[in-house]
Amino acid sequence: MGKFKLKRVNGPILRPNPDNPWESRAVFNPGIAQDGEIIHMLYRAVEGQNSSTIGYAKLNVDAHIINRSCSPVIFRESEIEKQGCEDPRIVFFNKKYFIFYTGFDGKDIPNSANTRVMLAETEDFILYHKIGMIGPEVQDKDAMIFPGKIGNKIGFIHRIKPNIQLALFESMEELINPDKSHWPNHLKKLEKHTIMFREYEWEHQKIGAGPPPLQTEAGWLFIYHGVDREKVYRAGAALLDENVPNKVIARLPYPILEPETDYEKYGDVNMVVFPEGLTLNDDHLQIYYGAADKVIALAEGKLSKLIDELWRNKV
Numbered sequence: 001m002g003k004f005k006l007k008r009v010n011g012p013i014l015r016p017n018p019d020n021p022w023e024s025r026a027v028f029n030p031g032i033a034q035d036g037e038i039i040h041m042l043y044r045a046v047e048g049q050n051s052s053t054i055g056y057a058k059l060n061v062d063a064h065i066i067n068r069s070c071s072p073v074i075f076r077e078s079e080i081e082k083q084g085c086e087d088p089r090i091v092f093f094n095k096k097y098f099i100f101y102t103g104f105d106g107k108d109i110p111n112s113a114n115t116r117v118m119l120a121e122t123e124d125f126i127l128y129h130k131i132g133m134i135g136p137e138v139q140d141k142d143a144m145i146f147p148g149k150i151g152n153k154i155g156f157i158h159r160i161k162p163n164i165q166l167a168l169f170e171s172m173e174e175l176i177n178p179d180k181s182h183w184p185n186h187l188k189k190l191e192k193h194t195i196m197f198r199e200y201e202w203e204h205q206k207i208g209a210g211p212p213p214l215q216t217e218a219g220w221l222f223i224y225h226g227v228d229r230e231k232v233y234r235a236g237a238a239l240l241d242e243n244v245p246n247k248v249i250a251r252l253p254y255p256i257l258e259p260e261t262d263y264e265k266y267g268d269v270n271m272v273v274f275p276e277g278l279t280l281n282d283d284h285l286q287i288y289y290g291a292a293d294k295v296i297a298l299a300e301g302k303l304s305k306l307i308d309e310l311w312r313n314k315v
Helices: 172-177 182-189 303-311
Strands: 024-034 039-047 050-061 066-069 084-093 096-108 112-122 128-134 141-145 154-159 164-167 195-196 206-209 214-216 219-225 233-240 250-252 272-279 284-291 295-302
Touching: 024 096, 024 214, 039 084, 050 096, 084 141, 084 272, 096 141, 112 141, 128 172, 154 172, 154 206, 164 172, 164 182, 164 206, 195 250, 219 272, 219 303, 233 272, 233 303, 250 303, 284 303, 295 303
Parallel strands: 024 084, 024 272, 024 295, 050 084
Antiparallel strands: 024 039, 024 284, 039 050, 050 066, 084 096, 096 112, 112 128, 141 154, 154 164, 164 195, 206 219, 214 219, 219 233, 233 250, 272 284, 284 295
């Protein structure tokens, strides 16, 4: 059988809106939450000299826009968010939608350094409450929790370059306000807490999480991104053990999506596909992603075929 590749759906589904200054330059990197026939999308919106906020759009299951916010729903407030609120991921947990995003203060724009993980919550995508900064006091991003507990613990995925790490907590309260020794101990044993290392040439520079993991009968499906020596961003897939998520049980040696179309090759940052949102209806898997840091696009495939291909690439 041939390699598994996601298929693109109809080009960009969301573009910058010149009538709204706050999203006039770019819209990309969307987090997704499905509620029945409705899909909630939070996306990074860029204005001016690359300042970001987070906007909202409501879609149907065919990815057609029903409505779109006329102003940001999460905006720059704290010092670490001075340049941007970026790249949201959404996890429904304990009857709330938790929104993990990146705060960036703009002090090292060329390297996107000085970034931290931020957390907000909503119950209805109308009212939002910012919880604040979480995670270790180092450059950190690409964060989220598993949408289900791991042995009665909450699994927090994050990325301290160049690999992907996991931390376990008893509750959301402990994640938000951990013991003072937790993160220093985590950093001292970072390799022990790393669940995925760079392995292939297409992910030589760094890897990072994509959408929140999807629980399947085979294990946790984990879509992630990899960056090569030429700074090309691609999407890959792995399976994590259902009960021991720091154990990778299968991993494709090749990307399932890479820049091929003009809207993925050319934008504010060329040669980028960046997956952050995922929905599953029956066997129909849809991946929402940012393209060239300019627009939002959609790709799809059969979950069963992806799982079969992953089983052919057991670790």
